[in-house]
Amino acid sequence: MEIMQIVGLGIIATILIVILKESRPEFAVLLSIVTGVIIFLLIVPQLVYVVDTISSLSSRANVDISYFNTIVKIIGMAYLVEFASQISRDAGQDSIAMKIELGGKVLIMVLAIPILLALMDLIIKILP
Amino acid sequence: MDVDLIFKIAGIGMVAAILHMVLEKSGKQEYAYLTTLVGVIIVLGVVINLVSQLFSDIKVLFRLY
Amino acid sequence: MLLLKILMLINIFFICTILGLSFGNRYSKRLNGLSDLQEVTRLLQTDLLVFLTPIPIAIESIAEKTSKGMSEILHFISEKIEKDESGDLYPIFNEASDILKEKFNLELEDIEAFKSLGKVIGRTNREDQSLQLNYILDSLQELIHEAKEEKTKYEKMYGSLGIILGLGIVIILA
Numbered sequence: 001m002e003i004m005q006i007v008g009l010g011i012i013a014t015i016l017i018v019i020l021k022e023s024r025p026e027f028a029v030l031l032s033i034v035t036g037v038i039i040f041l042l043i044v045p046q047l048v049y050v051v052d053t054i055s056s057l058s059s060r061a062n063v064d065i066s067y068f069n070t071i072v073k074i075i076g077m078a079y080l081v082e083f084a085s086q087i088s089r090d091a092g093q094d095s096i097a098m099k100i101e102l103g104g105k106v107l108i109m110v111l112a113i114p115i116l117l118a119l120m121d122l123i124i125k126i127l128p
Numbered sequence: 129m130d131v132d133l134i135f136k137i138a139g140i141g142m143v144a145a146i147l148h149m150v151l152e153k154s155g156k157q158e159y160a161y162l163t164t165l166v167g168v169i170i171v172l173g174v175v176i177n178l179v180s181q182l183f184s185d186i187k188v189l190f191r192l193y
Numbered sequence: 194m195l196l197l198k199i200l201m202l203i204n205i206f207f208i209c210t211i212l213g214l215s216f217g218n219r220y221s222k223r224l225n226g227l228s229d230l231q232e233v234t235r236l237l238q239t240d241l242l243v244f245l246t247p248i249p250i251a252i253e254s255i256a257e258k259t260s261k262g263m264s265e266i267l268h269f270i271s272e273k274i275e276k277d278e279s280g281d282l283y284p285i286f287n288e289a290s291d292i293l294k295e296k297f298n299l300e301l302e303d304i305e306a307f308k309s310l311g312k313v314i315g316r317t318n319r320e321d322q323s324l325q326l327n328y329i330l331d332s333l334q335e336l337i338h339e340a341k342e343e344k345t346k347y348e349k350m351y352g353s354l355g356i357i358l359g360l361g362i363v364i365i366l367a
Contacts (some may be wrong), residue, residue: 009131016138020145024164027141030171034137037175037182038130051189053161069191076190080183140362154350170365180350 006039009090029091036083045113106116133178137171144168202366206306206359215349215354219298224340226297227262230307231333237310238326242319249274262296306332 013035021028051072058068081104088097145168151160186192205338219265233255235357240251256267266289290304306329313325 005131009134016134020138020141022143023145023148026164026168027137027144027171030168030175031134031141033136033175034178035131037178040129040182042183044189047189060156070191073192076186076192079190110138124150136364136367140361143357143361143364147354147361150353150357152348154346156350167361 002042009035009039009042015041026089032086032090034089040083067115067118070111074111077108077111078103080104106121130178134175137174140167140171194338202363204364205366206261209359209362213351213353213358216355217351220344220348221339223300223303224313224337224344225260226262227292227303227333227337227340229260229297230303231330231337233259233263233267233330234310234326234330234333238323238330242323242326243262266296281313300336301318303336 001055013031017031017035020031059065061081067117082098085097085100085104088094088100137144144164147163147167148160151157200210235253236258237251240246240255241248246254252267252271252274255334256264256271259267269292270285270289273288275287286308290307293299293307296302309325310329313322313329
């Protein structure tokens with residue numbers, strides 16, 4: 001049961017971080033990073049299964065493979081940006097968290113531009 | 129797997145906290161900060177390895193090349 | 194394999210603890226040495242100034258009364274005095290101070306007090322000797338006070354430092 005592992009890990013890590021936060025805040029930050037990474041590594045196998053399923057679904061529905069790749073990339077980047085900005089926010093550095101989010105948004109936008117262009121082409125084609 | 133890493137890091141943190149307390153009480157502030165720094169660096173070395181593993185996993189999983 | 198690892202970790206922990214304790218022990222060693230030195234000086238003062246005993250005999254008789262480490266040094270000094278005919282005690286005390294330093298982990302100031310003992314006795318008349326001996330006793334008292342303060346401050350710290358560092362190494366290696 002993966003869920004038991006993840007929940008137990010989260011609770012134990014929370015208790016340890018609360019203990020450490022008063023005396024050594026820097027260790028609390030490191031501990032929260034490690035907890036996040038380990039929980040993610042625990043769910044990676046399941047995530048692989050999900051992505052593979054969606055990929056096969058999209059190929060069955062005859063969606064262009066490059067569009068699907070773009071969407072998966074955007075999901076990954078969103079996850080990474082969220083991870084980093086949450087850590088910064090936990091450590092009390094809200095401004096850094098904002099900048100990380102800004103960078104993530106801009107890069108996602110760049111990734112999304114080809115889809116946007118394709119949409120434009122479609123609209124222009126449909127227009128008389 | 130590496131779940132015990134959490135306990136290891138928490139243990140190092142607590143040891144560093146106690147060390148800091150003991151050294152500060154006997155008037156050796158400079159060593160107290162030094163020990164904290166060393167502890168943070170040791171833990172950082174472990175954490176960076178783990179984070180790089182995370183990044184490579186995400187790269188493969190979400191096809192971010 | 195696991196058993197060996199656990200055994201080694203326990204070993205490391207105990208070695209660190211023992212190292213810390215012995216490091217802290219140096220301070221109580223110094224305190225012991227200083228109080229022994231004070232006792233010897235006091236006995237020497239009474240023997241030389243009140244009973245007017247000759248120096249080698251006085252030193253020999255004090256050596257019987259004091260603690261083991263101190264009496265060894267006093268025996269060494271009295272032997273040297275018997276061999277040496279020049280009547281100058283300072284070089285002999287100088288030589289003995291090296292042994293003293295190793296045995297009791299004394300600081301430079303403490304050694305100076307011991308050496309000045311060699312300078313004083315057997316040189317001038319009674320009044321001057323009593324003045325000088327009183328001065329040495331005063332400075333020894335001050336040094337003992339200082340050593341006591343250092344002991345309360347650092348002995349416990351080194352003990353807990355050893356335990357904590359051992360624990361830290363074990364946690365890192367585990």
